[in-house]
Amino acid sequence: PTLMKLGLEGPARVIYTIYSPFCHQFAFRSFFLYGEQPVYPRANTGMDVTPYEAYVSEIEDFEGIDLYGFDVPFMMASRGFVGNERMGYKVTLCERDISIYIAIFIATLLYNIPYVRKRVRPAPLWLYVILGLGPIGIDGFSQLLSYPPFELWPTRETLPIFRVLTGGIFGFMTAWLGLPYIELSMRDTRRQLEHKLRQAGILA
Known part of the structure; x- marks a missing residue:
């Protein structure tokens, strides 16, 4: 987003493309920088x-394109849209992925504190x-x-705060489960x- 803001669209789009296999990149489920709002959720979230x-x-x-549906043209347009000046x-x-990676990063920093590392065991x-x-x-x-x-019930689009919370909890729990096992494996390899x-x- 910073490169786009600076007018460096070419390098910015290369970075978007590199990350595209790892995330849907829907604009309505992503954070935005340098604009009127930090998020642009869909109307059916009811967010103010x-x-x-x-x-x-x-x-x-x-x-x-049907803006209130969820068909392929809408998804592709939302995936390809990176933003504008407004x-x-x-x-x-996306919001959830960002939250996952931030939580893993913070948990890793905490785990690297010797006092914490000696006492933490893998999450059950x-x-x-x-x-x-x-x-x-x-x-x-x-x-x-x-x-x-599927359409098993009325269309539901989750709020950004739920994406952040569920992603953060998942990231933290994944780190709690995985980091102690990684350390044990490295100890065995060292021995x-x-x-x-x-x-x-x-x-x-």
């Missing part, structure tokens, strides 16, 4: 901001399923299954390597 549809209705790339420019990853799997997978699964699938081709070096007479 100007909805996404009101902004993109004036944009040429969305002409002839709305600002979207971050390369049952707790990971309940707290890590449960909220993000309920939030994500309740939304997914409300859209075509094996030291043993082999001693046998070879390289290490005293």
Whole structure:
């Protein structure tokens, strides 16, 4: 978004493209910088901001597209739209993904504190399923299954705050589960390597 703001559209679009395999990059589920709002949720969220549809209705790339549906043309246009001077420019990853990675980063910093690292054990799997997978699964699938081709209940578009919270919890729980196991694995690898070096007479 900063490159777009500076007018460096070429390099900016390269970065968007690099990240595109890892995220849907829908503009209505992404954070924006340098614009009128930090987020542009869809009208059916009921959030007290100007909805996404009101902004993109004036944009040429969305002409002839049903802005209140969720068909392929709408999804592709929303994925390809990176922003403009009025709305600002979207971050390369969606709100939930950003929250996941920030939570993992913060948890990793905390885990690297010796006092914490010595006392933390891997999160129990049952707790990971309940707290890590449960909220993000309920939030994500309740939304997914409300859209075509499923349409199991009235269309639901989750609020940005729920994306941030469920992503953050998932990221933190994933770090809590994974980091202690990674450290144990590295300890075993180090012991094996030291043993082999001693046998070879390289290490005293």
